[in-house]
Amino acid sequence: MVLQAEHNFLITGRHDEVNRQHYISRLRMHILKEIGGGMRKAFDPKKTEKLSGGENNLRKKVLKSNYGKFWSTMMVSCQDMVWESAIPPIERAQPELNKRISKQKNKFSKLFLNPDLKIPNYLTAVDIHRMPGSYHTERSKDDASQGALYDRGRFIYNAGQAGPFADGISRTMAEYISIKWPNFYPKKILELGCTIGTSTVPFVNKFKKSQVHAIDISAPLLRYGQARAEALEKKIYFHQMNAEHLEFNDGEFDLIFSCIMFHETSRKALPKILKECHRVLSKKGMMMHAELMPIKHLKDYDRFYMNWDAYYNNEPFYKTYTSLNPSELVLNAGFRKDSVFEIAIPDIDRSTKSEFNEAVSNPSVKVKKTGRVGEGVKWYTFGAWK
Amino acid sequence: MNSKSDSKIELPKTAKGKRSVFFDDPAIDQLMTFIMELSTEVSVVYDRIDTIERLLDKQKTISRDDIENYRPDPDVEEIRNKRRSEYLRRVFRMHTKEYE
Numbered sequence: 001m002v003l004q005a006e007h008n009f010l011i012t013g014r015h016d017e018v019n020r021q022h023y024i025s026r027l028r029m030h031i032l033k034e035i036g037g038g039m040r041k042a043f044d045p046k047k048t049e050k051l052s053g054g055e056n057n058l059r060k061k062v063l064k065s066n067y068g069k070f071w072s073t074m075m076v077s078c079q080d081m082v083w084e085s086a087i088p089p090i091e092r093a094q095p096e097l098n099k100r101i102s103k104q105k106n107k108f109s110k111l112f113l114n115p116d117l118k119i120p121n122y123l124t125a126v127d128i129h130r131m132p133g134s135y136h137t138e139r140s141k142d143d144a145s146q147g148a149l150y151d152r153g154r155f156i157y158n159a160g161q162a163g164p165f166a167d168g169i170s171r172t173m174a175e176y177i178s179i180k181w182p183n184f185y186p187k188k189i190l191e192l193g194c195t196i197g198t199s200t201v202p203f204v205n206k207f208k209k210s211q212v213h214a215i216d217i218s219a220p221l222l223r224y225g226q227a228r229a230e231a232l233e234k235k236i237y238f239h240q241m242n243a244e245h246l247e248f249n250d251g252e253f254d255l256i257f258s259c260i261m262f263h264e265t266s267r268k269a270l271p272k273i274l275k276e277c278h279r280v281l282s283k284k285g286m287m288m289h290a291e292l293m294p295i296k297h298l299k300d301y302d303r304f305y306m307n308w309d310a311y312y313n314n315e316p317f318y319k320t321y322t323s324l325n326p327s328e329l330v331l332n333a334g335f336r337k338d339s340v341f342e343i344a345i346p347d348i349d350r351s352t353k354s355e356f357n358e359a360v361s362n363p364s365v366k367v368k369k370t371g372r373v374g375e376g377v378k379w380y381t382f383g384a385w386k
Numbered sequence: 387m388n389s390k391s392d393s394k395i396e397l398p399k400t401a402k403g404k405r406s407v408f409f410d411d412p413a414i415d416q417l418m419t420f421i422m423e424l425s426t427e428v429s430v431v432y433d434r435i436d437t438i439e440r441l442l443d444k445q446k447t448i449s450r451d452d453i454e455n456y457r458p459d460p461d462v463e464e465i466r467n468k469r470r471s472e473y474l475r476r477v478f479r480m481h482t483k484e485y486e
Contacts, residue, residue: 001467003460015454019433022463023426023470030474038480067480069408070418074478076406077419081426087397094395126403134402139395149397314403 001025002160004152007231009101009224011148013089021085021152024078025159031074036305039067044301055295055303059311062304076312079130079157086152087132090145101227102142109229113219114240122266123217126314129157135195135218147196147224154198163349169259169290169379170199172348174206176381177255177288180360184286186210186254192243192273192289193261197225197236203257204234213253215241244272248280256280256287263292263321270321274333281386288383293344295322297365297380326382335384344378425477429470436466 001022004010012018043062062068090097119136127134131153133146155166162168177184187210194200194214204212214236216222222238229236241247243258243265256277262270277287295303310319327340343363346355365380407415437456441448458466 001463003463015437015456016430016434018457019466020426020430022466023429023433026467026470026474027422027426027478030471030478034475035478035480038482042482063408069414070480072406072408073415073418074422077415077422080401080405080419081422083401084399087399091395091397095393098395127401130401130403132398132401137398140393143395145395145397312406314401 002164004155004160004166005164007228009097009148009151009227009231011086011090011093011097011152013086017085017089021156024081024085025156028078028082028157029159031071031078035067035071035074039071040301040305042067045299055300055307058300058304059307072308072312075308076130079313082156083131083149083153086149086156090148090152093148094145095140097148098140098142098144101144101223104227104230106226106230108233108235109226109238110236111222111226111238112240113222115219117217117240117242119217120242120244120266120269122269122317123264125316128264128314130314135216135221138220142223144220144223144227146218146220147222147228150221151196151198151224151228161349165198165201167198167202168347168349170257171202172345172379173257173259173288173290173381174202175348175356176343176345176360177286178206179357180363181286184255186285188253188282189213189255189257190215190248190253190280192256192258192277193264194225194238195221197229197234197238199259200225200236201229201232201234203255204236207255210255211237213237213239213248215239215243215246217242243276244269246276246280250279251282251285252280254282254285256285258289258291260290260292262289263315263318266317267320270324271329271332274329278334278386283386285386286383287386288381289326290379290381291326292318292322293365293380294324294326296325330382330384335386339385340382341384342380342382344380347377347379350377425474429473432469432473433466 013021039062043058045058063072123134123136131149135146137146139145158166186207189203189207189210189212191200191214194216197214200212200214217240219240222240226238265273281287292306298306307319307322309315327342330340331337341363342365344365345359348356409415434453437453438448441452441456
Protein backbone atom coordinates (compact mmCIF):
# COMPACT_ATOMS: atom_id res chain seq x y z
CA MET A 1 0.00 0.00 0.00
CA VAL A 2 1.12 3.51 -0.79
CA LEU A 3 1.78 5.47 2.40
CA GLN A 4 0.46 8.98 2.72
CA ALA A 5 2.99 11.71 1.92
CA GLU A 6 3.81 13.45 5.19
CA HIS A 7 3.82 17.20 5.56
CA ASN A 8 4.16 19.62 8.44
CA PHE A 9 0.47 19.67 9.34
CA LEU A 10 -0.61 16.10 8.65
CA ILE A 11 -1.89 14.39 11.81
CA THR A 12 -1.61 10.61 11.65
CA GLY A 13 -1.35 9.19 15.17
CA ARG A 14 0.48 6.94 17.60
CA HIS A 15 1.85 3.51 16.76
CA ASP A 16 -1.43 1.64 17.35
CA GLU A 17 -3.59 4.39 15.87
CA VAL A 18 -1.74 4.36 12.56
CA ASN A 19 -1.96 0.56 12.37
CA ARG A 20 -5.67 0.79 13.14
CA GLN A 21 -6.10 3.27 10.28
CA HIS A 22 -4.13 1.07 7.89
CA TYR A 23 -6.20 -1.97 8.81
CA ILE A 24 -9.43 -0.05 8.22
CA SER A 25 -8.15 0.87 4.74
CA ARG A 26 -7.65 -2.85 4.04
CA LEU A 27 -11.04 -3.69 5.57
CA ARG A 28 -12.69 -1.22 3.21
CA MET A 29 -10.86 -2.72 0.22
CA HIS A 30 -11.93 -6.20 1.36
CA ILE A 31 -15.58 -5.13 1.54
CA LEU A 32 -15.38 -3.50 -1.90
CA LYS A 33 -13.30 -6.06 -3.75
CA GLU A 34 -13.88 -9.42 -2.06
CA ILE A 35 -17.40 -9.16 -0.64
CA GLY A 36 -18.50 -6.63 -3.28
CA GLY A 37 -16.93 -8.79 -5.99
CA GLY A 38 -18.85 -11.83 -4.76
CA MET A 39 -22.05 -9.84 -4.66
CA ARG A 40 -21.58 -8.74 -8.28
CA LYS A 41 -20.93 -12.34 -9.26
CA ALA A 42 -24.15 -13.44 -7.58
CA PHE A 43 -26.42 -10.65 -8.77
CA ASP A 44 -25.11 -9.10 -11.99
CA PRO A 45 -28.12 -9.55 -14.32
CA LYS A 46 -25.74 -10.49 -17.15
CA LYS A 47 -25.30 -13.79 -15.33
CA THR A 48 -28.61 -14.25 -13.54
CA GLU A 49 -31.37 -13.46 -15.98
CA LYS A 50 -34.09 -13.85 -13.39
CA LEU A 51 -32.73 -10.92 -11.39
CA SER A 52 -32.85 -8.39 -14.22
CA GLY A 53 -35.56 -5.76 -14.35
CA GLY A 54 -34.18 -2.33 -13.70
CA GLU A 55 -32.02 -0.76 -11.04
CA ASN A 56 -34.75 -0.38 -8.40
CA ASN A 57 -35.87 -3.96 -8.76
CA LEU A 58 -32.30 -5.14 -8.57
CA ARG A 59 -31.60 -3.04 -5.47
CA LYS A 60 -34.62 -4.55 -3.69
CA LYS A 61 -33.52 -8.05 -4.60
CA VAL A 62 -29.91 -7.59 -3.58
CA LEU A 63 -30.85 -5.94 -0.30
CA LYS A 64 -33.23 -8.78 0.54
CA SER A 65 -30.31 -11.20 0.41
CA ASN A 66 -27.77 -11.78 3.14
CA TYR A 67 -25.07 -10.79 0.66
CA GLY A 68 -26.59 -7.36 0.13
CA LYS A 69 -27.36 -6.89 3.82
CA PHE A 70 -23.90 -7.81 5.03
CA TRP A 71 -22.15 -5.83 2.30
CA SER A 72 -24.27 -2.76 3.01
CA THR A 73 -24.02 -2.80 6.78
CA MET A 74 -20.27 -3.37 6.54
CA MET A 75 -19.92 -0.47 4.09
CA VAL A 76 -21.71 1.87 6.52
CA SER A 77 -19.82 0.65 9.60
CA CYS A 78 -16.50 0.88 7.79
CA GLN A 79 -17.29 4.40 6.59
CA ASP A 80 -17.82 5.43 10.22
CA MET A 81 -14.68 3.58 11.34
CA VAL A 82 -12.59 5.52 8.81
CA TRP A 83 -13.45 8.85 10.43
CA GLU A 84 -13.44 7.49 14.00
CA SER A 85 -9.90 6.20 13.53
CA ALA A 86 -8.66 9.62 12.42
CA ILE A 87 -10.39 11.75 15.07
CA PRO A 88 -8.55 10.99 18.39
CA PRO A 89 -5.06 12.07 17.21
CA ILE A 90 -6.52 15.29 15.76
CA GLU A 91 -8.30 16.12 19.01
CA ARG A 92 -5.05 15.51 20.86
CA ALA A 93 -3.16 17.76 18.46
CA GLN A 94 -5.56 20.61 19.19
CA PRO A 95 -5.57 23.50 19.99
CA GLU A 96 -1.83 23.59 19.15
CA LEU A 97 -2.48 22.60 15.52
CA ASN A 98 -4.80 25.59 15.03
CA LYS A 99 -2.23 27.87 16.65
CA ARG A 100 0.56 26.53 14.49
CA ILE A 101 -1.52 27.06 11.38
CA SER A 102 -2.66 30.58 12.28
CA LYS A 103 0.81 31.74 13.30
CA GLN A 104 2.81 30.42 10.40
CA LYS A 105 4.30 32.90 7.93
CA ASN A 106 2.82 32.30 4.51
CA LYS A 107 5.39 32.69 1.79
CA PHE A 108 3.67 31.02 -1.12
CA SER A 109 -0.08 31.11 -0.76
CA LYS A 110 -2.79 33.63 0.06
CA LEU A 111 -6.07 33.04 1.87
CA PHE A 112 -9.15 35.24 1.58
CA LEU A 113 -11.86 34.29 4.07
CA ASN A 114 -15.39 35.63 4.13
CA PRO A 115 -16.88 35.23 7.62
CA ASP A 116 -20.26 36.44 6.33
CA LEU A 117 -20.58 33.67 3.75
CA LYS A 118 -23.72 31.61 4.27
CA ILE A 119 -23.02 27.90 4.00
CA PRO A 120 -25.62 26.47 1.59
CA ASN A 121 -28.24 24.18 3.12
CA TYR A 122 -27.25 21.34 0.80
CA LEU A 123 -23.92 21.17 2.65
CA THR A 124 -25.31 21.38 6.17
CA ALA A 125 -28.45 19.18 6.01
CA VAL A 126 -26.45 16.01 6.70
CA ASP A 127 -22.77 15.25 7.26
CA ILE A 128 -21.70 14.30 3.72
CA HIS A 129 -19.89 10.94 3.48
CA ARG A 130 -20.83 10.48 7.16
CA MET A 131 -17.80 12.60 8.10
CA PRO A 132 -18.70 13.93 11.57
CA GLY A 133 -18.87 17.72 11.32
CA SER A 134 -18.85 17.54 7.50
CA TYR A 135 -16.83 20.18 5.64
CA HIS A 136 -17.93 23.34 7.33
CA THR A 137 -18.00 22.92 11.15
CA GLU A 138 -15.87 25.43 13.04
CA ARG A 139 -15.29 25.33 16.78
CA SER A 140 -13.16 28.43 17.25
CA LYS A 141 -12.19 31.46 15.21
CA ASP A 142 -9.09 29.78 13.79
CA ASP A 143 -10.31 26.17 13.70
CA ALA A 144 -8.84 23.92 10.99
CA SER A 145 -9.82 20.55 12.54
CA GLN A 146 -12.12 19.51 9.70
CA GLY A 147 -9.24 20.06 7.27
CA ALA A 148 -6.98 17.77 9.27
CA LEU A 149 -9.77 15.19 9.49
CA TYR A 150 -10.49 15.36 5.77
CA ASP A 151 -6.79 15.03 4.87
CA ARG A 152 -6.16 11.91 6.95
CA GLY A 153 -9.66 10.39 6.71
CA ARG A 154 -9.84 10.63 2.95
CA PHE A 155 -6.49 8.88 2.63
CA ILE A 156 -7.63 6.03 4.89
CA TYR A 157 -10.85 5.84 2.82
CA ASN A 158 -8.89 5.72 -0.46
CA ALA A 159 -6.38 3.19 0.91
CA GLY A 160 -3.70 5.04 -1.00
CA GLN A 161 -5.31 4.26 -4.35
CA ALA A 162 -5.11 7.89 -5.44
CA GLY A 163 -1.38 8.11 -4.71
CA PRO A 164 0.62 9.44 -1.73
CA PHE A 165 -0.97 12.87 -2.12
CA ALA A 166 -4.51 11.49 -2.72
CA ASP A 167 -4.68 13.49 -5.94
CA GLY A 168 -5.11 10.83 -8.66
CA ILE A 169 -8.18 12.33 -10.36
CA SER A 170 -6.69 15.78 -10.56
CA ARG A 171 -3.33 14.51 -11.84
CA THR A 172 -5.25 12.52 -14.44
CA MET A 173 -7.10 15.65 -15.59
CA ALA A 174 -4.05 17.92 -15.65
CA GLU A 175 -2.07 15.36 -17.64
CA TYR A 176 -4.92 14.82 -20.08
CA ILE A 177 -5.42 18.54 -20.72
CA SER A 178 -1.72 19.11 -21.33
CA ILE A 179 -1.46 16.23 -23.83
CA LYS A 180 -4.81 16.63 -25.55
CA TRP A 181 -4.53 20.37 -26.06
CA PRO A 182 -0.77 21.13 -26.14
CA ASN A 183 -1.31 24.67 -27.44
CA PHE A 184 -3.66 25.56 -24.60
CA TYR A 185 -1.72 27.19 -21.79
CA PRO A 186 -4.13 28.75 -19.27
CA LYS A 187 -2.70 31.89 -17.65
CA LYS A 188 -5.24 31.89 -14.86
CA ILE A 189 -6.81 28.72 -13.44
CA LEU A 190 -9.71 28.31 -11.01
CA GLU A 191 -10.74 25.23 -9.07
CA LEU A 192 -14.24 24.98 -7.64
CA GLY A 193 -14.79 23.10 -4.37
CA CYS A 194 -11.07 22.68 -3.68
CA THR A 195 -11.47 21.44 -0.05
CA ILE A 196 -7.86 21.31 1.29
CA GLY A 197 -6.23 21.89 -2.09
CA THR A 198 -5.20 18.29 -2.76
CA SER A 199 -6.67 18.51 -6.25
CA THR A 200 -5.32 22.04 -6.79
CA VAL A 201 -1.66 21.13 -6.41
CA PRO A 202 -1.35 18.93 -9.56
CA PHE A 203 -2.49 21.91 -11.67
CA VAL A 204 0.13 24.11 -9.97
CA ASN A 205 2.71 21.46 -10.82
CA LYS A 206 1.56 20.97 -14.42
CA PHE A 207 1.02 24.64 -15.34
CA LYS A 208 4.00 26.24 -13.62
CA LYS A 209 3.56 29.67 -15.19
CA SER A 210 -0.14 29.94 -14.37
CA GLN A 211 -1.77 31.77 -11.50
CA VAL A 212 -3.92 29.24 -9.66
CA HIS A 213 -6.97 30.16 -7.60
CA ALA A 214 -9.12 27.75 -5.61
CA ILE A 215 -12.45 28.27 -3.85
CA ASP A 216 -14.42 26.43 -1.23
CA ILE A 217 -17.20 27.33 1.20
CA SER A 218 -15.42 25.92 4.24
CA ALA A 219 -13.04 28.10 6.25
CA PRO A 220 -11.60 25.16 8.28
CA LEU A 221 -10.71 23.31 5.07
CA LEU A 222 -9.18 26.41 3.49
CA ARG A 223 -7.10 27.28 6.57
CA TYR A 224 -5.71 23.77 6.57
CA GLY A 225 -5.37 23.85 2.78
CA GLN A 226 -3.25 26.97 2.93
CA ALA A 227 -1.04 25.45 5.61
CA ARG A 228 -0.66 22.31 3.51
CA ALA A 229 0.17 24.36 0.40
CA GLU A 230 2.82 26.22 2.39
CA ALA A 231 4.28 22.97 3.67
CA LEU A 232 4.48 21.73 0.05
CA GLU A 233 5.68 25.16 -1.17
CA LYS A 234 2.82 25.63 -3.63
CA LYS A 235 1.56 29.03 -4.72
CA ILE A 236 -2.23 28.98 -4.51
CA TYR A 237 -4.78 31.75 -3.92
CA PHE A 238 -7.50 30.30 -1.69
CA HIS A 239 -10.89 32.03 -1.43
CA GLN A 240 -13.85 31.23 0.77
CA MET A 241 -16.59 31.53 -1.80
CA ASN A 242 -19.78 29.90 -3.03
CA ALA A 243 -19.44 28.67 -6.62
CA GLU A 244 -23.03 29.81 -7.28
CA HIS A 245 -21.87 33.41 -6.87
CA LEU A 246 -18.27 33.78 -7.99
CA GLU A 247 -16.73 37.04 -6.86
CA PHE A 248 -14.51 37.27 -9.95
CA ASN A 249 -14.69 39.44 -13.05
CA ASP A 250 -16.18 38.35 -16.37
CA GLY A 251 -13.64 36.51 -18.50
CA GLU A 252 -11.02 36.33 -15.74
CA PHE A 253 -10.05 32.65 -16.02
CA ASP A 254 -8.74 30.55 -18.90
CA LEU A 255 -9.38 27.21 -17.22
CA ILE A 256 -11.95 26.22 -14.61
CA PHE A 257 -12.06 22.73 -13.17
CA SER A 258 -13.56 20.72 -10.32
CA CYS A 259 -13.08 17.22 -8.93
CA ILE A 260 -16.24 15.30 -7.99
CA MET A 261 -17.97 18.38 -6.62
CA PHE A 262 -21.28 18.84 -8.46
CA HIS A 263 -23.05 15.81 -6.97
CA GLU A 264 -22.62 17.46 -3.56
CA THR A 265 -24.42 20.62 -4.61
CA SER A 266 -28.14 20.71 -5.50
CA ARG A 267 -30.51 20.66 -8.45
CA LYS A 268 -30.93 24.43 -8.12
CA ALA A 269 -27.26 25.23 -7.53
CA LEU A 270 -25.82 23.18 -10.38
CA PRO A 271 -27.10 25.31 -13.32
CA LYS A 272 -26.14 28.49 -11.46
CA ILE A 273 -22.58 27.24 -11.02
CA LEU A 274 -22.28 26.36 -14.71
CA LYS A 275 -23.57 29.82 -15.68
CA GLU A 276 -20.97 31.38 -13.41
CA CYS A 277 -18.28 29.26 -15.08
CA HIS A 278 -19.43 30.61 -18.46
CA ARG A 279 -19.32 34.18 -17.17
CA VAL A 280 -15.85 34.14 -15.61
CA LEU A 281 -14.24 32.11 -18.41
CA SER A 282 -12.17 34.07 -20.93
CA LYS A 283 -12.73 33.87 -24.69
CA LYS A 284 -11.35 30.48 -25.78
CA GLY A 285 -11.27 29.44 -22.14
CA MET A 286 -12.22 25.92 -21.11
CA MET A 287 -13.90 24.18 -18.20
CA MET A 288 -13.54 20.54 -17.28
CA HIS A 289 -15.29 18.84 -14.39
CA ALA A 290 -14.63 15.32 -13.15
CA GLU A 291 -17.78 13.78 -11.78
CA LEU A 292 -19.75 10.61 -11.26
CA MET A 293 -20.74 8.86 -14.43
CA PRO A 294 -24.31 9.75 -15.50
CA ILE A 295 -26.55 6.77 -14.99
CA LYS A 296 -27.49 6.58 -18.68
CA HIS A 297 -24.00 5.27 -19.48
CA LEU A 298 -24.23 2.41 -16.96
CA LYS A 299 -25.86 -1.02 -16.92
CA ASP A 300 -28.34 -2.07 -14.22
CA TYR A 301 -25.88 -3.60 -11.79
CA ASP A 302 -23.54 -0.58 -11.92
CA ARG A 303 -26.52 1.72 -11.51
CA PHE A 304 -27.49 -0.09 -8.34
CA TYR A 305 -23.88 -0.23 -7.16
CA MET A 306 -23.07 3.43 -7.82
CA ASN A 307 -26.37 4.76 -6.51
CA TRP A 308 -26.03 2.79 -3.28
CA ASP A 309 -24.19 5.82 -1.86
CA ALA A 310 -27.19 8.02 -2.60
CA TYR A 311 -29.31 5.97 -0.23
CA TYR A 312 -26.89 5.03 2.51
CA ASN A 313 -23.82 7.28 2.53
CA ASN A 314 -25.34 10.70 3.25
CA GLU A 315 -25.26 11.94 -0.32
CA PRO A 316 -28.65 13.63 -0.76
CA PHE A 317 -28.11 14.94 -4.30
CA TYR A 318 -26.18 11.96 -5.67
CA LYS A 319 -29.07 10.11 -7.28
CA THR A 320 -30.64 13.21 -8.82
CA TYR A 321 -27.24 14.27 -10.09
CA THR A 322 -26.48 10.95 -11.80
CA SER A 323 -29.87 11.05 -13.57
CA LEU A 324 -29.08 14.42 -15.21
CA ASN A 325 -27.59 15.05 -18.63
CA PRO A 326 -24.43 17.12 -18.07
CA SER A 327 -24.08 18.15 -21.75
CA GLU A 328 -27.59 19.56 -21.75
CA LEU A 329 -26.89 21.53 -18.56
CA VAL A 330 -23.67 22.87 -20.05
CA LEU A 331 -25.53 24.00 -23.19
CA ASN A 332 -28.17 25.71 -21.06
CA ALA A 333 -25.39 27.61 -19.28
CA GLY A 334 -24.56 29.35 -22.57
CA PHE A 335 -21.82 27.19 -24.10
CA ARG A 336 -21.79 26.39 -27.85
CA LYS A 337 -23.01 22.98 -28.92
CA ASP A 338 -19.87 22.12 -30.89
CA SER A 339 -17.66 22.86 -27.89
CA VAL A 340 -19.32 20.61 -25.31
CA PHE A 341 -17.59 17.36 -24.40
CA GLU A 342 -17.97 14.28 -22.19
CA ILE A 343 -14.81 12.17 -21.88
CA ALA A 344 -13.87 9.22 -19.67
CA ILE A 345 -10.15 9.41 -18.90
CA PRO A 346 -8.15 6.36 -17.74
CA ASP A 347 -6.75 6.85 -14.24
CA ILE A 348 -3.16 7.96 -14.67
CA ASP A 349 -1.79 5.50 -12.09
CA ARG A 350 -3.78 2.52 -13.33
CA SER A 351 -3.44 2.73 -17.09
CA THR A 352 -0.63 2.23 -19.57
CA LYS A 353 0.71 5.10 -21.61
CA SER A 354 -0.95 3.67 -24.72
CA GLU A 355 -4.34 3.40 -22.98
CA PHE A 356 -4.00 7.00 -21.88
CA ASN A 357 -2.96 8.15 -25.34
CA GLU A 358 -5.85 6.22 -26.87
CA ALA A 359 -8.23 8.31 -24.75
CA VAL A 360 -6.45 11.42 -26.07
CA SER A 361 -6.77 10.40 -29.75
CA ASN A 362 -10.23 8.84 -29.50
CA PRO A 363 -12.10 10.47 -26.62
CA SER A 364 -15.19 8.56 -25.54
CA VAL A 365 -17.39 8.05 -22.49
CA LYS A 366 -17.29 4.28 -22.74
CA VAL A 367 -16.08 2.64 -19.53
CA LYS A 368 -15.85 -0.75 -17.98
CA LYS A 369 -15.38 0.60 -14.49
CA THR A 370 -15.73 4.01 -13.01
CA GLY A 371 -15.82 5.85 -9.72
CA ARG A 372 -14.66 2.99 -7.53
CA VAL A 373 -11.41 1.23 -6.99
CA GLY A 374 -9.64 -1.28 -9.16
CA GLU A 375 -7.75 -1.78 -12.37
CA GLY A 376 -9.01 -0.03 -15.44
CA VAL A 377 -10.80 2.76 -13.63
CA LYS A 378 -11.69 5.71 -15.80
CA TRP A 379 -12.79 9.12 -14.58
CA TYR A 380 -15.80 10.66 -16.23
CA THR A 381 -15.42 14.32 -17.12
CA PHE A 382 -17.66 16.85 -18.79
CA GLY A 383 -16.98 20.37 -19.95
CA ALA A 384 -16.85 22.85 -22.78
CA TRP A 385 -14.82 25.53 -24.51
CA LYS A 386 -16.14 29.07 -24.47
CA MET B 387 -10.01 37.74 24.45
CA ASN B 388 -8.61 34.71 22.79
CA SER B 389 -9.80 32.08 25.23
CA LYS B 390 -12.00 30.23 22.75
CA SER B 391 -9.14 29.35 20.43
CA ASP B 392 -7.00 28.23 23.39
CA SER B 393 -9.52 25.79 24.80
CA LYS B 394 -9.69 22.08 24.16
CA ILE B 395 -11.38 21.11 20.91
CA GLU B 396 -13.74 18.18 20.79
CA LEU B 397 -14.85 16.73 17.49
CA PRO B 398 -18.22 15.00 17.11
CA LYS B 399 -17.96 11.21 16.87
CA THR B 400 -21.14 10.51 14.96
CA ALA B 401 -22.39 11.87 11.68
CA LYS B 402 -25.48 14.00 11.29
CA GLY B 403 -28.02 12.10 9.20
CA LYS B 404 -29.71 8.73 9.19
CA ARG B 405 -27.67 5.58 9.91
CA SER B 406 -29.34 2.92 7.80
CA VAL B 407 -29.96 -0.59 9.06
CA PHE B 408 -30.22 -3.49 6.64
CA PHE B 409 -31.31 -6.49 8.67
CA ASP B 410 -34.88 -7.08 9.84
CA ASP B 411 -33.47 -7.02 13.35
CA PRO B 412 -31.21 -3.94 13.73
CA ALA B 413 -29.32 -5.81 16.44
CA ILE B 414 -27.54 -7.70 13.64
CA ASP B 415 -26.32 -4.41 12.11
CA GLN B 416 -25.10 -3.39 15.56
CA LEU B 417 -23.44 -6.77 16.04
CA MET B 418 -21.57 -6.39 12.76
CA THR B 419 -20.11 -3.11 14.01
CA PHE B 420 -18.97 -4.89 17.18
CA ILE B 421 -17.35 -7.68 15.14
CA MET B 422 -15.64 -5.31 12.72
CA GLU B 423 -14.27 -3.17 15.53
CA LEU B 424 -13.07 -6.29 17.33
CA SER B 425 -11.37 -7.56 14.17
CA THR B 426 -9.60 -4.19 13.97
CA GLU B 427 -8.27 -4.45 17.50
CA VAL B 428 -6.94 -7.98 16.90
CA SER B 429 -5.05 -6.67 13.88
CA VAL B 430 -3.68 -3.74 15.92
CA VAL B 431 -2.42 -6.15 18.59
CA TYR B 432 -0.84 -8.31 15.89
CA ASP B 433 0.99 -5.28 14.49
CA ARG B 434 2.23 -4.36 17.96
CA ILE B 435 3.63 -7.86 18.44
CA ASP B 436 5.20 -7.63 14.99
CA THR B 437 6.83 -4.33 15.97
CA ILE B 438 8.22 -5.89 19.18
CA GLU B 439 9.58 -8.89 17.24
CA ARG B 440 11.18 -6.71 14.61
CA LEU B 441 12.83 -4.51 17.25
CA LEU B 442 14.07 -7.59 19.16
CA ASP B 443 15.59 -8.93 15.96
CA LYS B 444 17.95 -5.96 16.10
CA GLN B 445 18.46 -5.25 19.81
CA LYS B 446 18.42 -7.23 23.07
CA THR B 447 16.11 -5.01 25.09
CA ILE B 448 13.45 -2.54 24.04
CA SER B 449 11.47 0.20 25.74
CA ARG B 450 7.88 1.34 25.33
CA ASP B 451 9.24 4.40 23.56
CA ASP B 452 11.00 2.16 21.03
CA ILE B 453 7.64 0.57 20.24
CA GLU B 454 5.75 3.86 20.10
CA ASN B 455 8.35 5.43 17.85
CA TYR B 456 8.60 2.52 15.44
CA ARG B 457 7.17 3.19 11.99
CA PRO B 458 7.40 0.43 9.38
CA ASP B 459 9.21 1.14 6.15
CA PRO B 460 7.28 0.49 2.90
CA ASP B 461 8.57 -3.11 2.70
CA VAL B 462 7.35 -3.97 6.20
CA GLU B 463 4.09 -2.16 5.52
CA GLU B 464 3.67 -4.31 2.41
CA ILE B 465 4.16 -7.48 4.50
CA ARG B 466 1.66 -6.22 7.06
CA ASN B 467 -0.88 -5.40 4.39
CA LYS B 468 -0.58 -8.84 2.88
CA ARG B 469 -1.13 -10.30 6.34
CA ARG B 470 -4.11 -8.00 6.90
CA SER B 471 -5.69 -9.03 3.58
CA GLU B 472 -5.23 -12.75 4.30
CA TYR B 473 -6.67 -12.27 7.77
CA LEU B 474 -9.66 -10.41 6.30
CA ARG B 475 -10.25 -13.21 3.79
CA ARG B 476 -10.29 -15.75 6.63
CA VAL B 477 -12.53 -13.80 8.99
CA PHE B 478 -14.97 -12.06 6.65
CA ARG B 479 -15.83 -14.68 4.08
CA MET B 480 -19.31 -15.01 2.70
CA HIS B 481 -21.13 -18.31 2.30
CA THR B 482 -21.52 -18.33 -1.45
CA LYS B 483 -23.17 -21.69 -2.05
CA GLU B 484 -26.74 -20.37 -2.05
CA TYR B 485 -25.84 -17.97 -4.89
CA GLU B 486 -24.02 -20.42 -7.10
